[in-house]
Amino acid sequence: xxxxxxxxxxxxLPRLMSLMTGDEKHGPAATSTLDxxxxxxxxxxxxxxxTADAPGRDRFLLSKGHGPMxxxxxxxxxxxxxxxxxxxxGAYESPLGYHPDRTLVPGAEIGSGxxxxxxxxxxxTALGLKAQGLHGTRTWVLVGDAEMDxxxxxxxxxxxxxxxxxxxxxxxxxxxxxxxxxxxxLASRFEAEGWSxxxxxxxxxxxxxxxxxxxxxxRPHAVVARVEPKDA
Amino acid sequence: MDTMRExxxxxxxxxxxxxPRLALALAVISGDRFKDAARAHPDRVIDVGIRxxxxxxxxxxxxxxxxxxxxxxxxxxxxxxxxxxxxxxxxHQGVGAVLVSSGGxxxxxxxxxxxQAPGDVALLDTLDGWTxxxxxxxxxxxxxxxxxxxxxxxxxxxxxxxxxxxxxxxVSPGRFQLLRAGRSGVVLAVGPMLDAVLEAVEGLDVxxxxxxxxxxxDAHTLRAEVRRAExxxxxxxxxYLAGTSVSYAAEALADVPHRVLGLGTAREELRxxxxxxxHVAAHGLDAAGLRERISxxxx
Numbered sequence: 101x102x103x104x105x106x107x108x109x110x111x112x113l114p115r116l117m118s119l120m121t122g123d124e125k126h127g128p129a130a131t132s133t134l135d136x137x138x139x140x141x142x143x144x145x146x147x148x149x150x151t152a153d154a155p156g157r158d159r160f161l162l163s164k165g166h167g168p169m170x171x172x173x174x175x176x177x178x179x180x181x182x183x184x185x186x187x188x189x190g191a192y193e194s195p196l197g198y199h200p201d202r203t204l205v206p207g208a209e210i211g212s213g214x215x216x217x218x219x220x221x222x223x224x225t226a227l228g229l230k231a232q233g234l235h236g237t238r239t240w241v242l243v244g245d246a247e248m249d250x251x252x253x254x255x256x257x258x259x260x261x262x263x264x265x266x267x268x269x270x271x272x273x274x275x276x277x278x279x280x281x282x283x284x285x286l287a288s289r290f291e292a293e294g295w296s297x298x299x300x301x302x303x304x305x306x307x308x309x310x311x312x313x314x315x316x317x318x319r320p321h322a323v324v325a326r327v328e329p330k331d332a
Numbered sequence: 333m334d335t336m337r338e339x340x341x342x343x344x345x346x347x348x349x350x351x352p353r354l355a356l357a358l359a360v361i362s363g364d365r366f367k368d369a370a371r372a373h374p375d376r377v378i379d380v381g382i383r384x385x386x387x388x389x390x391x392x393x394x395x396x397x398x399x400x401x402x403x404x405x406x407x408x409x410x411x412x413x414x415x416x417x418x419x420x421x422x423x424h425q426g427v428g429a430v431l432v433s434s435g436g437x438x439x440x441x442x443x444x445x446x447x448q449a450p451g452d453v454a455l456l457d458t459l460d461g462w463t464x465x466x467x468x469x470x471x472x473x474x475x476x477x478x479x480x481x482x483x484x485x486x487x488x489x490x491x492x493x494x495x496x497x498x499x500x501x502x503v504s505p506g507r508f509q510l511l512r513a514g515r516s517g518v519v520l521a522v523g524p525m526l527d528a529v530l531e532a533v534e535g536l537d538v539x540x541x542x543x544x545x546x547x548x549x550d551a552h553t554l555r556a557e558v559r560r561a562e563x564x565x566x567x568x569x570x571x572y573l574a575g576t577s578v579s580y581a582a583e584a585l586a587d588v589p590h591r592v593l594g595l596g597t598a599r600e601e602l603r604x605x606x607x608x609x610x611h612v613a614a615h616g617l618d619a620a621g622l623r624e625r626i627s628x629x630x631x
Contacts, residue, residue, distance in 0.1 A: 217420055220392075224389060224397070227355075252417075
């Protein structure tokens, strides 16, 4: 399998997404995770196609597996998967489904689709890395604000806060799609459980980078990335 | 004699000392039995509180990070309540774990239906790649636990119960054991059902097979013994939902004209408390109940 050059920048992503969607223009819903994913893979995560199986790589778990075009575009841009795969999106022969399968997609740490599984898996991953002495290795998980309705996430948030699981990082992409909203803001749910939590503009790359790299000794860290409301 | 659950705690504590890849995830249940292990290995003995979705999710995450997780609670809260986590966080991720349940079908009979899990093995049968061990004695539980902990990255379910046979048999994961040969049929006893089965078939001219591992089902031995008997009549005696293994037996015997009877717990809810011994009798799984149904079925 030949891979096209991995030298891409952010401005290439719409073209890569269009290989899946057939559209040059993408609405806010399709791109809600795009800036977050790009800043993480471009500047924060210590993982590359060459280290995709290394025990000490940073882990990124896409929990909100629905609408993964932006994720696949970033994986292609960074050379984890060949650009040629994108056109087959969703087809029987394609490894790229409407929800990712980790056993089919190089670089994908988990298979997701059913909501509320990534954060508990990330808790276990962070615990497992810590138990193996991989203290510098960070675990990131992307969730959606509506996904946080799932009770399994609240089991994970309470536990991780209680034990001060410093290796765990959540980025919650908030497009105001939770059916009943989060009174007091989504960040308050993490703060109440002892997490470090910040809320930033999910389209502002510098603000995201700063929030992603803020020190949080002895606590897990959550970044709520606010983007345009889904139904706006 | 200690119970299977006590043996599990003692042996897992030792295994944690020996194997740095092993981790134990708990959800309060049995936590008091692992206090020493938790002190010795604070990063590898993880009690998540009363959070069973997280219990299985954490096991999946530990495996993704390269560990060999053991997750434990009562069967009802390990397999039934977080079933989607068992399906997705282990199976769909393509990772392994050892799930060790206690309580069986009705150890906690006085606790009522909420603490009874006769459907655990049937539920796991909807999934791919699970090995299921059903020990019939604490010694067998220990041997199967050690086997499971060292069983690569396979997905293994170890079903512990207070019910026990008087004597242990050597475990042979994946193989049924021939205990006696007869002509008028084959009776398969699973785990703790063995003593009652042997008593029930006393004086009957039947083959008795014993299984402490039911998945994979040892189709080879079952076929061989059914063909050897004069009557291709098969009785499966399982300590959980009646008929759980019937489709597996039918598959093993697809080219052998045969009859099969699946005995186990009934699907109907008893709505009774009491002791597990009373539930065994109520489901017709004591020696008298088994004898009546086995001899009624055989010709």
